[in-house]
Amino acid sequence: xxxxxxxxxxxxxxxxxxxxxxxxxxxxxxxxxxxxxxxxxxxxxxxxxxxxxxxxxxxxxxxxxxxxxxxxxxxxxxxxxxxxxxxxxxxxxxxxxxxxxxxxxxxxxxxxxxxxxxxxxxxxxxxxxxxxxxxxxxx
Numbered sequence: 001x002x003x004x005x006x007x008x009x010x011x012x013x014x015x016x017x018x019x020x021x022x023x024x025x026x027x028x029x030x031x032x033x034x035x036x037x038x039x040x041x042x043x044x045x046x047x048x049x050x051x052x053x054x055x056x057x058x059x060x061x062x063x064x065x066x067x068x069x070x071x072x073x074x075x076x077x078x079x080x081x082x083x084x085x086x087x088x089x090x091x092x093x094x095x096x097x098x099x100x101x102x103x104x105x106x107x108x109x110x111x112x113x114x115x116x117x118x119x120x121x122x123x124x125x126x127x128x129x130x131x132x133x134x135x136x137x138x139x
Contacts, residue, residue: 044126
């Protein structure tokens with residue numbers, strides 16, 4: 001159960017971080033080494049088809065999350081990250097209500113299930129390794 005929750009948080013963090021992908025490095029105060037760690041897909045050797053499918057999935061998931069969160073919650077999330085807080089602390093800073101937590105968990109689970117259908121077993125294993133490495137870097 002704990003392993004599933006960590007995996008969901010990893011995928012969820014990836015999705016949440018992609019919400020404002022247009023923010024430039026100059027606008028954030030995150031350590032560039034930490035930002036590089038979010039590029040967890042770069043060494044998966046994704047095919048063009050996989051890249052397109054994942055982009056569509058990220059866009060759809062991002063839209064669902066954006067609709068779920070208030071502007072204030074989004075700002076709290078990014079403010080916590082900019083202050084050097086970890087992703088978990090940034091998520092906690094949003095003060096999600098119970099319904100939002102449930103819906104967010106469902107969104108993450110659905111996204112994770114869909115990711116699993118797109119990636120090969122080797123790519124899934126490499127993604128898990130990358131998520132573990134990223135988690136260590138952010139602690």
